[in-house]
Amino acid sequence: MRPVWEEKPGVAGQAAKGTVLTAVVLVVLVPLWVALVTSLSSRATINAAGGLVFVPRGIDMSAYRIIFAGGQISQALWISTLVTVCGTLVSLLVTIPAAYGLSRPGSVGHRGLLFFFLLTFLIYPGLVPSYLVVTGVGLKDSLWALILPSAINVFNFVVVRAFFQGLPAELLDSARVDGAGEFRILWRIVLPLSKAVVAVVGLFYAVGYWNVWFSALLYIDDNEKFPIQRVLQTFILAGQTPQTSGTAVGTALPPTLAIKMAVVVVTVAPIAAVYPFVQRHFTRGVILGAVKG
Incomplete structure (x- = not known):
């Protein structure tokens, strides 16, 4: 709860907080997402993307089978x-x-x-x-x-x-x-x-x-x-x-x-x-x- 003496944030303040929090979340989640998608990608998908994959195109579990x-x-x-x-x-x-x-x-x-x-x-x-x-x-x-x-x-x-x-x-x-x-x-x-x-x-x-x-x-x-x-x-x-x-x-x-x-x-x-x-x-x-x- 907000203390009684604290002013309610304005629209600009709320928008700024939302933007900053969204940016922080993206900075954390995007690398994890790329690592996860790349680990589940086939050789053809990785070659087509030129490396790290952002958009998944099918699931290939062979990397995890090799690991375990x-x-x-x-x-x-x-x-x-x-x-x-x-x-x-x-x-x-x-x-x-x-x-x-x-x-x-x-x-x-x-x-x-x-x-x-x-x-x-x-x-x-x-x-x-x-x-x-x-x-x-x-x-x-x-x-x-x-x-x-x-x-x-x-x-x-x-x-x-x-x-x-x-x-x-x-x-x-x-x-x-x-x-x-x-x-x-x-x-x-x-x-x-x-x-x-x-x-x-x-x-x-x-x-x-x-x-x-x-x-x-x-x-x-x-x-x-x-x-x-x-x-x-x-x-x-x-x-x-x-x-x-x-x-x-x-x-x-x-x-x-x-x-x-x-x-x-x-x-x-x-x-x-x-x-x-x-x-x-x-x-x-x-x-x-x-x-x-």
């Missing part, structure tokens, strides 16, 4: 899914207890630990020290190198901690009077009240792990352990042909451009599919976690 038939792309999808699921669980298991502990005044090492966390907002160790630490502890060429270095994000930690601080202290004190310990309070009382902020922070972590690329470039040398973003960079930016399997001898492969666009679609689709289920928590979770009334 096995080979490097299927393996990369599995690796990305594994890293995203495990990484998100690890990050939530680290972030939530840390945020809850440091949201309680008087907790052990409260000021020192909180200062340690917040200091990383201002000081980042840099690329070389991070690389030396990861390789020094034996995580080189391991999937844990994509998870553990980014297991906790300070922004997400601050959001969750601020939300926990906003919970009624009387509710938690009453549970302590009844004999509940801190872990029981966190599991039975705090988490059920924090579904919105946990869903949003979980989405932030999942997007970060799904889109991991630079860490894979630094720490992963084995092609069998490449996540989907690393494979996408390899044969789209570097111009390499994707390694596929499952195609019978003598069967014509779909156009390389269609396969590349199919990988782009498959890369974007999982997060786009998950977002609608979290969207209703998104605004509420971020605002409640970031603003303490």
Whole structure:
């Protein structure tokens, strides 16, 4: 609802807002539409369009059949899914207890630990020290190198901690009077009240792990352990042909451009599919976690 003191926008203002919003939507949707249509186009359609296809002329699923038939792309999808699921669980298991502990005044090492966390907002160790630490502890060429270095994000930690601080202290004190310990309070009382902020922070972590690329470039040398973003960079930016399997001898492969666009679609689709289920928590979770009334 519009505040009582805010003037009703005029016709020109509404038209300007509509134009800007329409332009933003088109900027986002048109590239996705072109990637989707090109991935579903035949060789003749792509040749006729001279490359990327905007207007669909039939549907050809051969590019997706190649992707999911096995080979490097299927393996990369599995690796990305594994890293995203495990990484998100690890990050939530680290972030939530840390945020809850440091949201309680008087907790052990409260000021020192909180200062340690917040200091990383201002000081980042840099690329070389991070690389030396990861390789020094034996995580080189391991999937844990994509998870553990980014297991906790300070922004997400601050959001969750601020939300926990906003919970009624009387509710938690009453549970302590009844004999509940801190872990029981966190599991039975705090988490059920924090579904919105946990869903949003979980989405932030999942997007970060799904889109991991630079860490894979630094720490992963084995092609069998490449996540989907690393494979996408390899044969789209570097111009390499994707390694596929499952195609019978003598069967014509779909156009390389269609396969590349199919990988782009498959890369974007999982997060786009998950977002609608979290969207209703998104605004509420971020605002409640970031603003303490």
